[in-house]
Amino acid sequence: MAITPPSGTARRFARVLAVTAAATTALAMTATAQGAPAKPDKKDVKAQVDQLYAEAEQASEKSNAAEEDAKRLQTETSSLQDQVAQGQDTLNRMRSDLATVAAAEYRSGGMDPTVQLMLSSDPAGYLVKARSLAEAGRQQAASLHEVLEQQRRLDQRRTEAGAKLAELETVRDTLARSKQQVQQRLKSAQALLNSLSAAERSQLLAQDAREAHERATRGADRVDLGTQPPASDRAAAAVAAALSKLGSPYVYGSTGPGSFDCSGLMYWSWRQAGVSLPRTSQAQAFGGQRVSLAEARPGDLVIFFHDMHHVGMYVGGGTVIHAPYPGARVRYENVSAMPVAAVVRV
Structure with missing residues (x-):
């Protein structure tokens, strides 16, 4: 595919878009011999407006990115908060179950197993029960381990949720600043345009559209x-x-x-x-x-x-x-x- 090299008009267009913010001083109102302000030059106005629009677009893309980040972080934060709530419910149930088992054992006496065996009228039966109790003890230890692990996971989710909330707040600040920058640039651009007459503003817009069409058609009737x-x-x-x-x-x-x-x-x-x-x-x-x-x-x-x-x-x-x-x-x-x-x- 052959790409047409930039025409003189295209190069001027690119330079206009790349004008630095310092160019805004070119529109400073100069005094005439009688002290009246000079009429702004349309080319200077266009160059400055193009620059302000370019800066507004830069800020707008930052704003768009921050808005997408804010949506993502809000979703992630809500999910983590739901996980924290569910995890706390699970932890509460596990602790309640553990407390019930502990209370039952306390009520059973806490007598030394050897003494219980000596006093038992059915030593063989007691030994079967003892093995069951030992197994129950192991299960109880496992339950305690699960409680501690659940507590660890819950603390981790809370930390993650807190970090996401802090990140979300930072992104929202960036979004607000970017939107403010967009509005400031647009306001400045409009003020510059308002320094021209309505007819001059229309001419600028029409000229820009015409030049873009000429670049796209390369002088032909259509694109x-x-x-x-x-x-x-x-x-x-x-x-x-x-x-x-x-x-x-x-x-x-x-x-x-x-x-x-x-x-x-x-x-x-x-x-x-x-x-x-x-x-x-x-x-x-x-x-x-x-x-x-x-x-x-x-x-x-x-x-x-x-x-x-x-x-x-x-x-x-x-x-x-x-x-x-x-x-x-x-x-x-x-x-x-x-x-x-x-x-x-x-």
């Missing part, structure tokens, strides 16, 4: 996905599901069916094929077999950027389908428009 078959029947089903969502809006944390974030689109599409992917782009990067970009086939996941915070699905012809960022919709993109970190065959 050519080629004739390369998917890697499997399930991959074909996942591709069909993803393509059915072209034009759906991007929403952070969403897994469909009406809106998606980048990893949410992959997660939903593969679910329609009967496959459960990990929730985040970073986890999806390790959710299958790694292949080279030159070996990519429809249905493969393409992980972008060095920190793997974005993902799309390869659909053929050097093209991916992905959910880009807030305000944009699920669309095609040239696979070379963003730095590829990994290609994964599910």
Whole structure:
């Protein structure tokens, strides 16, 4: 499969996404000769907004991961707590049974066995009973051992449950911070966009969509996905599901069916094929077999950027389908428009 090298527009697009946070100073309002603030430049606004969206997506993927961890830990904690409760009931019954046996022996007298044999009118019968008592003693010792072992297991489960609860609390703190970071970046991005007129905002959005279309079509009338078959029947089903969502809006944390974030689109599409992917782009990067970009086939996941915070699905012809960022919709993109970190065959 031939991969079209990045065009000048694509390289500019990639650079825009990689602008550092320091670039936000470029929009500082400068005074004119009369002291009035200068009108913000659309290119500067776009660069900063793209950077903020990239940072928001990074925080969103962390949030998605923390949310999945929280669900898992909650389930594990509930299971351990149930085990502790059941174990305590079992231990209470075992202790009660042991106490009943001990009380019965105490009431029987505790007389020395030799004396009991001398006083017995039926020594042979007593010896049979003595052997039974010895066996009962061994069983009682075994019961005591079981009680102690049950206590050990119960203490272990309590320790595990406590550790899970502490871990769950830490994950919930991470989730709250990540969500706050997402909202902060989105708020900053919206403030920048609000510095432009409504017409300018519409122009920016339309220009971005147009440039993405041009990259995907390479100047042709429509996107050519080629004739390369998917890697499997399930991959074909996942591709069909993803393509059915072209034009759906991007929403952070969403897994469909009406809106998606980048990893949410992959997660939903593969679910329609009967496959459960990990929730985040970073986890999806390790959710299958790694292949080279030159070996990519429809249905493969393409992980972008060095920190793997974005993902799309390869659909053929050097093209991916992905959910880009807030305000944009699920669309095609040239696979070379963003730095590829990994290609994964599910």
